[in-house]
Amino acid sequence: MLAKLTWTEIKLGLREPTVAVFALAFPLILLYLLLNSFGTLPDPDFGGVSPADWYVPAYAIGSIAATGLIAIPVHLAAYRERGVLRRLRASGIAAWPVLAAQTLVAALIVTVGSAVMVALGDASYELSTPASPVVVAAGFLLATATFCAVGVALASLLPTARAAQVVGLLLFFAMFFISGGGPPEAILPDGVKTVAGALPMAYSVDVLQRGWWTGDWDVTGLVVQAAVLVAATAVAIWRLREV
Amino acid sequence: MTVIEVAGLHRSYGDQVAVEDVGLEVRAGEIFGLLGPNGAGKTTTVECLQGLRRRDRGQVRVLGLDPERDGDRLRRRIGAQLQSSALPDRLRVGEALWLFARDGDGGAPLDQLGRRWGLERLWRRPFAKLSGGEQQRLFIALALVNRPELVFFDELTTGLDPQARRATWDLVRQVRDDGATVVLVTHFMEEAELLCDRVAIVDQGRVVATGTPSELIGRGDAGQRVSFTWPGADAAWLSQLEGVERVTRRADAVEVMGTGPLAVRVAAALAGRGVAPADFRTHHPDLEDVFLALTGRDLRA
DSSP: OHHHHHHHHHHHHHHSOHHHHHHHHHHHHHHHHHHHHHOSSOOGGGTTSOHHHHHHHHHHHHHHHHIIIIIHHHHHHHHHHHTHHHHHHHTTOOHHHHHHHHHHHHHHHHHHHHHHHHHHHHHHSOOOOOSOHHHHHHHHHHHHHHHHHHHHHHHHHOSSHHHHHHHHHHHHHHHHTTTTSSSOGGGSOHHHHHHHHTSHHHHHHHHHHHHHHTOOOOHHHHHHHHHHHHHHHHHHHHHTTOO | OEEEEEEEEEEEETTEEEEEEEEEEEETTOEEEEEOOTTSSHHHHHHHHTTSSOOSEEEEEETTBOTTTSHHHHHTTEEEEOSSOOOOTTOBHHHHHHHHSOTTOOHHHHHHHHHHTTOGGGTTOBGGGSOHHHHHHHHHHHHHTTOOSEEEEESTTTTOOHHHHHHHHHHHHHHHHTTOEEEEEESOHHHHHHHOSEEEEEETTEEEEEEOHHHHHHTSSSOEEEEEEOTTOOHHHHHHSTTEEEEEEETTEEEEEESSSHHHHHHHHHHHTTOOOTTOEEEOOOHHHHHHHHHSSOTTO
């Protein structure tokens, strides 16, 4: 069932790619602009690494957050609003494989997007190789799972696709520019740092950047994301008892 | 054999009670109708039977299972067309059937199903481009794709033109003739009367009567009625006739209400007095009259 649903979602996504394209293209275009603005030399404001080493992991998380916070809630809330989930459940297709298929498709999209970013950084901006591919891969997977779970929880709470779109965009932009997607943490004002510390995206960026630069596990980042993942999953399970 | 057993089913949304106290028994191989006005609690009832909604209290057994505890297992054995549901706009007819067909059911049965419900011409058409009737045909096909033992149809013909409605009724009969039990939710009296073997009349979250359509109509709750034109009618004499309960006159038009073989009695008495109205008409009560008699309210209100 999961394979059938995933294949169906891929086909549907290709037929109506607007939201996915936004989630992919927006971080990619910004990354290109930033890398062109900052050059390729290591910089103390970027924690002593090159702008590419700072921004490529941050924007990989950015595309994960955009997919999880915007694409998934809009798509799923529309399913809920129009009765697609009820229609499927009534025919013996439970909600969870539908959600799992969405998450798999999202993972596919962000993997493609991140691969393009890495290729861009590698080709023109002297992106270094990750110190620990294992930590980077784990951080990437955990962030994908976390933001997809948040997206599913959002869809389960919001009544319409339109509401999901507004809330998702707000949450995404609230996090994105202060959690690594904008100016580096070192030059952010203290108040903004505090806000970023209260939102999950900065932790996902930390895990990925640390793994990339030094190969160390950022335990705080892992724990915070795991907690968000569990909480969002609990909300989704509770809310989707009836669809 | 009993397929569905329900007793004391209750469900409310916040402080709004949707289903107050529903009891039902549906037997294998019948078309069972849940009939009542919009908001009577019919849809909530069948959603509880499918385990799509949780009940607040009451006993429910469907195919021997508890829909809440064994929901997934149950839903693999039943088929459903839901009142308000849709498919993704860009999902095509053939893809929908493929998606809903349980693994292991090969391609040939899908083609057969498509031909049977007249979908083969629409195979590559996206859901959003289907007409109302075509969508309903697809939903019926999807409900039947895994050969269910029990099928729920909720307001199947709402929004269809009369011709499509009649065609859909034939489809429902075919489903039953193939051996499935059918539960049909409707607010159309005519549909229930023509299609259902037994009917439960639902009003304000309760079942107010259950039986075959002719049992319900023949219970006597709903009276017989005859009407004719008789200038200078003798209303007092008419109301003395056996079985007559009420006589109303509007200008020359007379309407007589009562019970028993009313038409025969009134006609004979009129003939005996040498009165032979050309427009003598009898009105058989239908389920609409039964609903009015049982609840004091008009079904269409």
